[in-house]
Each structure stands twice: as structure tokens, then as C-alpha cells.
Amino acid sequence: MSKFTSALLFLLITACSNSKNLSHPVSISANDTPTVKKLYTHYNEWRGVRYRDGGMSKKGIDCSGFVHLAYKQKLHKSIPRSTELMSESGKKININKVKPGDVVFFKTGWKVRHVGIYVGKGEFIHASSSRGVTKSKLNNPYWKDAYWMSRRY
Secondary structure: OOHHHHHHHHHHHHHOOOOOOOOOOOOOOOOOOHHHHHHHHHHHHHOOOOEOOOOEEOOEEOHHHHHHHHHHHHOOOOOOOOHHHHHOOOEEEOHHHOOOOOEEEEEOOOOOEEEEEEEEOOEEEEEEOOOEEEEEEOOOHHHHHHEEEEEEO
């Protein structure tokens, strides 16, 4: 089997996976900032909830819904509900200047956009279409290649 065929097979298997996120809850430390504590609390409450386009409940949530609810419920700020409107509001921030609470955007397809919340240490929380609510690393090759912009509200 060629390297290309192997890589394609791997991507198809993992992209179509609908398995529950097996990552552990994030431990909140006394050294975490108040913003990080709130974001980790939000993540722990939603971790593993399946992705559902347009979803806003524990039965299923999409990426912009997850970010919208984090801001509303934990950070007590009102931001737009859709990824498109989120990407047009707030202040654009260079990736090297992101802080916990900043929103990170990705171009994951020709017209497909994805959004998550930066939590520090090169990581962000988001609702993944294949893994549900999860935590990922910005330097993961997939996310690094798909990175579009960051915003601060």
C-alpha cells in the first residue's frame, strides 16, 4: 500500500469516527488565571458531547454554539452565534499574541470555517465534527495548516 493510500485511509477512518472523546477532564490548578478556570470548567461540563450542526444542547453542539455558550455562561459576554459573524467582530489578534479567551478560527474546507477558544499552552477547546467537544493543540499539523485568524472580544 502506498504512503498516499495509507494516509488517505487513516484520514477517512478518523474523520468518519463518531466515537466518544476519550480525553480526560482538565484539572484546574490554583495557578490558572480566572479566565482559564472558567474556560476549563466549561470544557469539563461539555467534554465529549457529540457534534451536531446548529446544536446548542448536551444532545449535540456545533463549534460556534460551544464558543457562544462559553462566552455567555462563563465569561458573561455577548458575542455572535455564527462563526461568520464572530469572524467579523472583535479585534483581530496575531497568533503570536493570543491569550486565553481569544477565539481562534480555521478554514477547514473550501467554504467551511471552524472556531474554538484558546486556553493557553498552545491549546484550544472546541466542538469537533469527528470527536465532539475536545481540546486540541494549535501546532497539530491539521490545525496549523488550517489556521485562519484570531479575535479578541
